[in-house]
Amino acid sequence: MLTSLASLTLSDCISLMAKRLTIALALAMLPLTVAMAETVGVGSKNFPESYLLAEIAAQWLEADGHRVERRFGFGGTQLVYGALTGGDVDIYPEYSGTITRTILNDPSIDGNESKLTSELDKRRLAFIGRLGFNNTYAVAVRRQQAAERGWRDISDLDGAGGIELAFSHEFMQRDDGWPGLAARYGLTQIARGIEHGLAYRALANGDIDGTDAYSTDGDIERFDLLLLGDSANYFPRYDAGWLIRDDLPEAIRQRLGELAGTLSDDTMRALNARVVVDGLSFPAAASEFLASRGVSNTNTAGDSTAIVLGPLIVRHIQLTLVAIVAATIAGFALALAVHRSARWSGIALYIAGLIQTVPSIALLALMIPLLGIGFIPALTALFLYALLPVLRATLTALGAIAPVYRRVAAAMGMSARQEFVHVLLPLALPHALAGIRTASIICIGTATLAAFIGAGGLGEPIVTGLALSDTRMILSGAIPAAILAMGTDLGFDLLERRIIAPHMRVGR
Amino acid sequence: MVDEPPSKLEFTAVRKQLGQRTVLDNLSLVVPAWGGMALVGESGSGKSTLLSLALGLLEPDAGHVTVFGERLSAASARALRQRIGYALQETGLFPHLSVLDNLTLQGRLLGNDADELTSRALLLAEQMHLDSEMLNRYPVELSGGQQQRAGICRAMMLAPELLLLDEPFSGLDVVTRSDIYDHFIALANDRQCSFLLVTHDLNEARRLCATVAVLRDGEIVDHGPTERVINDPQHAYVARLVDAQRLHIAHG
Numbered sequence: 120m121l122t123s124l125a126s127l128t129l130s131d132c133i134s135l136m137a138k139r140l141t142i143a144l145a146l147a148m149l150p151l152t153v154a155m156a157e158t159v160g161v162g163s164k165n166f167p168e169s170y171l172l173a174e175i176a177a178q179w180l181e182a183d184g185h186r187v188e189r190r191f192g193f194g195g196t197q198l199v200y201g202a203l204t205g206g207d208v209d210i211y212p213e214y215s216g217t218i219t220r221t222i223l224n225d226p227s228i229d230g231n232e233s234k235l236t237s238e239l240d241k242r243r244l245a246f247i248g249r250l251g252f253n254n255t256y257a258v259a260v261r262r263q264q265a266a267e268r269g270w271r272d273i274s275d276l277d278g279a280g281g282i283e284l285a286f287s288h289e290f291m292q293r294d295d296g297w298p299g300l301a302a303r304y305g306l307t308q309i310a311r312g313i314e315h316g317l318a319y320r321a322l323a324n325g326d327i328d329g330t331d332a333y334s335t336d337g338d339i340e341r342f343d344l345l346l347l348g349d350s351a352n353y354f355p356r357y358d359a360g361w362l363i364r365d366d367l368p369e370a371i372r373q374r375l376g377e378l379a380g381t382l383s384d385d386t387m388r389a390l391n392a393r394v395v396v397d398g399l400s401f402p403a404a405a406s407e408f409l410a411s412r413g414v415s416n417t418n419t420a421g422d423s424t425a426i427v428l429g430p431l432i433v434r435h436i437q438l439t440l441v442a443i444v445a446a447t448i449a450g451f452a453l454a455l456a457v458h459r460s461a462r463w464s465g466i467a468l469y470i471a472g473l474i475q476t477v478p479s480i481a482l483l484a485l486m487i488p489l490l491g492i493g494f495i496p497a498l499t500a501l502f503l504y505a506l507l508p509v510l511r512a513t514l515t516a517l518g519a520i521a522p523v524y525r526r527v528a529a530a531m532g533m534s535a536r537q538e539f540v541h542v543l544l545p546l547a548l549p550h551a552l553a554g555i556r557t558a559s560i561i562c563i564g565t566a567t568l569a570a571f572i573g574a575g576g577l578g579e580p581i582v583t584g585l586a587l588s589d590t591r592m593i594l595s596g597a598i599p600a601a602i603l604a605m606g607t608d609l610g611f612d613l614l615e616r617r618i619i620a621p622h623m624r625v626g627r
Numbered sequence: 628m629v630d631e632p633p634s635k636l637e638f639t640a641v642r643k644q645l646g647q648r649t650v651l652d653n654l655s656l657v658v659p660a661w662g663g664m665a666l667v668g669e670s671g672s673g674k675s676t677l678l679s680l681a682l683g684l685l686e687p688d689a690g691h692v693t694v695f696g697e698r699l700s701a702a703s704a705r706a707l708r709q710r711i712g713y714a715l716q717e718t719g720l721f722p723h724l725s726v727l728d729n730l731t732l733q734g735r736l737l738g739n740d741a742d743e744l745t746s747r748a749l750l751l752a753e754q755m756h757l758d759s760e761m762l763n764r765y766p767v768e769l770s771g772g773q774q775q776r777a778g779i780c781r782a783m784m785l786a787p788e789l790l791l792l793d794e795p796f797s798g799l800d801v802v803t804r805s806d807i808y809d810h811f812i813a814l815a816n817d818r819q820c821s822f823l824l825v826t827h828d829l830n831e832a833r834r835l836c837a838t839v840a841v842l843r844d845g846e847i848v849d850h851g852p853t854e855r856v857i858n859d860p861q862h863a864y865v866a867r868l869v870d871a872q873r874l875h876i877a878h879g
Contacts, residue, residue, distance in 0.1 A: 527719035530682050530791075531733045532709035541732065545723040622767050623723055 158186040159371060162199045162208035165192045165571070165586045166315060167394050167401075168254065168335060168387065172212035172359065174405040176375065182414040183374050190492070192582045194480065194571030195289055196221050200362075201487035202573065204242065208492075209364050210375070214254060214357035218246060220295045229355045240365070248375045249360040250382040252335055256290065256354045257346040258300075259332035261322060265345045272348040273304050282328040284308050287315035290331040295355055297331075303353045316585030319344065333357075335384055337391030338588065359387075381412065395587055428577075432599055435576035438494070438569060439562040442501035447555050449502075450509030455539075458517040468514065471507040479504065479565045483572050497566070497574030504565055505558035512554020516547035548618070553625045556611040563604045567596065577603070632660040633696055635789045635821045636681055640690035643676055643845075650676045651845040653690070663815070663822045665832035665853065668842035669864060674825045677842070678791050681823065682708055694789070709737060712782035714795035718774045720766035726777050727762040730784050737785075744784070751780040754810040756803055771798045776807065783814055790815070790822035796831060808834050829857055829872050841865050 159180055163173035170191055177187040190208050193199035200222055202208040219228040219235065228234045239245055258273050270276065290296040291312045300306070313321060318330040323342040332339060332346060339346060359382070361375050382390070386408075393404045406414070457463035477485070482503065486496030524546065528538045570578030577600040584592030615624060636658040643651040650673045658664045668674050679685040680692050683704030692699040694707045720729045730751070731744040749759055755776040766774055775798045782790060796804055812835060815822060826832055832839050832853055839856040841849040841864065849861040860866040 523715070523717050523719040524721060526684065527713070527715075527721075529684055530708055530711070530713040531736070532705045532707075533736065534705065537736055541736070542721060546721075548723075620723060620765060622765060 158188045159210065159367075160188045160190055160202075160208040162193060162202055162211035162573075163191040164196065164199050164211075165194055165582050166333070167337065167586050168333060168359075168391055169212055170401045170583070170586060171390060171394060171404055172250070174401040175378070175408060176210060176212065176361065178402070178405050178409055178414065179378060179412075180371060180374060182409070183370075185371060185374075190573045192570055192579065192586070193492075193573065194568075194582065195484075198484060198487060198492075198572055201484075202492045203244070203362065203364060205487065205491045206364070207573070209367055210361050210371075212359060213246065213362035214359055215246065215249075216255065216295065216355040216357040218362065220355065221293060224294075226294060226355065239362075243365045245363050245365050245367075245372075247361050247363060247372060248377075248379045249358050250378060250387075251359075251380040252382050252384045252387045253356050253358050254333045254335040254384075254387065255349075255357045256295070257332050257334045257349065258329055259319070259322065259339065259344045259346055260329045261325070262343050262345040264328060265347070270345075270347060272350045273300070273306075273353070274350055275347070276308070276329070277305050279308075282308060283326070284310040284329045285313040285318060285321065285327040286310055286331045287318060288312045289315075295353075300353055303351050314585065316588060320588055335387040335391060337388060337393070337395040339388070340392055341396040378412075382408075398589075428580075428595065428599060431575060431577050431579055431596070432603070434574075435563070435566055435578075435600065435603065438497060438501060438566045438574060438576055439559065442498055442505055442562050442566075443555065443559050445498075445502050446505035446509050446558055447551075450506055450513055450554070451551070453506075454510055454513035454517055455543075458514055464514055464518075468507075468511060471510050474503045475507045479568050480571060483568060487572060492573040494574050497569035497572055497576075501562050501566055501569070505562050508554045508558040508561065509551070510554075512557070513547060513551045516550030516554075517543065519550070520546045549615075549623050549625045552611065552615060552619070556608065559607050559611070560604050563600060563607060567600050634658055634660050634693075635695050636823060637693040638677070638680070638690070639693065641680060641687045641692065642689040643673075643680065643685065643687050645676070649845060651680075651687075654845065654847060655690075656840055656847060656850070658821055658823050659838060660821055661816075661819055663824050663836035663838075665836040665839045666823055666825045666842060667827070667829070667832065667839055667865065667868065672842045673845045674842055675793065678793055678823070678825065681791055682711065682713065709733070709785075710787055710789065712785070712787035712790040713792075714778045714782035714790070715793035716775070716795060716797050718766070718778035718795075720774055720777055720781070722766055725763055725765055726757075726769065729766065729777065730762070730781050733781075734785055739785075747784060748780065751783055751814075752777075754814070755780050755807060772800060772803065775799060776803075779807070779811070786818050788818060788820055790820055792822055792824045794825055794827070797826075797828070811835070827868070829868055833857065 161173050161177045161180075163169040173189070173191055177189055180187050190202065193202060196217055199208065199211050203211060215235070216229065218239070220226050223238050225238070228238060235246065258276075260270055265271070268279065270279070276282070286297050291310065297310050301310075313327065313330065318327070319338045319342045321327045322330050322344065332344065334346060338344070363372070390404055390408055393399045393407065394401060399407070453467055457467045474482070479500070482500045483497065486500050490496035490499060520543065524542055525538070528542045533541065566576050567578035567581055569576050570582045577596040580592050580596035584590070584596065634657045638654055638656045641651055641654045642649065666674055666677065676685065680687055681694065683699045686701065695710065697703055697707065699707060720726065721732070724732065727745065727748055730748040731741065734744040735741060748762060752759055752762055757773060757776050757780065761769060761773060761777070766777065769777065775795055779795050782792070782795070796807065799807060814820070824832070824836055836853055838851065839849070839853050840847050841856065841862055843862065843864055849856055849865060856865060857869055860869055
């Protein structure tokens with residue numbers, strides 16, 4: 120009699136949850152699959168040159184009559200590469216050195232074109248249409264400090280004391296990044312990681328004294344920085360081109376090939392500066408460049424960096440709402456299933472806790488090989504994140520229900536369903552609601568990271584703004600996200616006042 | 628001679644083990660068809676287990692329980708429980724419901740008319756000396772004694788023919804208690820109700836119950852008319868209880 124309670128309620132909950140998830144899945148998949156069928160997916164990483172090149176490719180293809188879907192701003196090589204191999208993206212701008220070292224993980228391929236082609240061929244990819252510039256890594260320092268201390272080459276840093284070096288996280292990890300650089304030049308300074316979008320500002324402010332830079336970066340001039348020479352030829356060539364799937368139609372390949380050799384180091388740096396220094400939008404800067412290639416800019420999208428917040432907010436709410444509803448149903452069902460057994464409760468909490476210790480960006484990255492990019496993987500990651508607070512709160516709440524209430528409910532002849540609806544749910548609700556509230560706030564914050572895997576939302580202007588060192592743009596995403604979080608908190612407060620009697624409220 | 632009406636609650640050779648401990652051993656007990664039987668015994672003597680068995684919340688390891696002439700089983704327990712009133716010392720009033728909603732909940736779940744349930748609740752509350760205004764409060768806003776009276780009201784709401792009472796009067800003050808006893812007996816008689824009352828209070832047993840069963844270590848060690856059990860205790864535990872409560876003096 121008693122054991123039937125958990126199973127009955129559990130199956131109810133699971134069927135309900137399955138229905139909701141199916142709807143959410145169907146809704147989310149619809150635009151994705153329709154779009155992918157006939158359009159070219161153009162991706163980019165989250166730094167200005169990558170955005171700019173991707174936008175150039177997009178406009179260049181659009182001018183030729185192709186439909187383009189822009190999936191810009193992936194938070195690193197692994198993420199955009201995953202999107203490419205997964206078929207969510209067909210083209211993105213990449214650099215030869217990144218392909219050999221980060222993707223193929225074999226520096227010996229540098230300069231060996233036939234090996235590069237055959238290795239990529241095995242992966243059903245191709246690297247085409249080299250644009251003409253070499254955006255290699257460089258070490259950037261303040262021009263003034265370099266003059267004072269007589270730095271002109273990386274070798275001059277050998278033995279330089281009292282300086283703070285901070286490199287982008289990717290550079291800290293890469294084979295051709297900091298560890299190799301330090302070894303080659305015998306540098307003994309301790310370097311730490313920093314978000315690339317913040318590094319130049321930190322450098323200009325004097326918080327750090329050196330960071331990694333891209334040699335064509337428009338920010339170099341903006342922040343009055345100097346690129347140190349690489350006398351040991353440590354950095355490999357980073358020739359820019361298009362990394363594509365080999366099932367890309369020939370017409371598109373040819374069209375991209377026409378851009379080969381059109382961008383020198385100087386042209387690229389100047390173009391980058393149009394965005395990061397002069398404040399042009401990526402589409403505007405791209406069409407300015409393409410105008411010189413005979414493409415009129417009539418068909419370009421928006422002409423400023425103004426962000427249309429409406430759809431981003433809607434997407435953000437969609438992401439968090441679906442994740443929270445799913446986590447609530449699943450958390451409740453799971454809690455009901457395990458709460459009678461201390462052992463199973465412990466195991467469930469342990470696993471949910473384990474998931475939450477995975478850094479959110481890593482969890483998002485883990486989703487790519489499993490689910491690709493976009494809405495569904497972001498949703499899944501958010502769901503997993505929200506599960507722990509809901510599960511923990513519900514388990515605590517169920518555990519705190521005095522046995523006498525269940526005894527009385529049973530003695531009244533309540534069915535398992537009636538006991539759940541009239542006794543367990545209302546008694547567990549105050550704590551559970553507090554858990555859902557926590558989960559919602561976490562979700563709204565974490566959902567800003569979803570932009571890294573192309574799920575949109577308010578993270579998009581934040582990611583782009585970080586790439587551009589554009590505080591205004593960062594805030595245009597961050598402030599609505601903060602307001603959304605506070606509004607949600609307030610909403611839960613009102614909800615609690617409405618549905619929970621004063622003496623039942625948590626912490627009162 | 629008229630046939631005795633059948634008992635509404637019978638235990639037949641019931642054995643119950645909880646963990647390693649045998650709580651009830653080969654216990655047989657017939658609760659009279661009308662009126663009350665008091666169940667007296669030390670803590671841990673098996674009283675609560677006996678009530679759990681009567682409600683079908685526990686199943687006996689051997690023997691069986693008969694309720695309303697029907698053998699209690701996992702399949703029949705729920706329907707039978709709906710005809711039993713149950714009140715207990717800690718009341719178990721649901722904290723998230725007003726007292727009125729607590730009283731009417733079971734009836735509403737069974738599909739009874741809400742207005743009828745409300746007027747029944749008001750009537751019972753009045754008889755149990757509970758201000759009608761109390762009905763709109765949450766249990767937490769009532770005193771302990773008021774909560775207990777509300778708990779008794781809840782047990783009586785659907786006019787059950789069988790009541791299982793686990794010390795529900797213990798927190799009442801002496802003056803109210805006497806009045807509540809009268810109303811309780813009137814209500815019980817009205818429905819020809821049979822009830823099993825767990826209590827430590829022999830005065831209460833004498834007031835409400837015609838018979839007493841004494842439970843010790845899972846066995847019935849004395850069983851008979853209340854006056855006989857009190858005046859001629861067959862067992863040392865009852866004798867000690869009688870002494871402690873000075874019943875023979877109080878009785879003259």
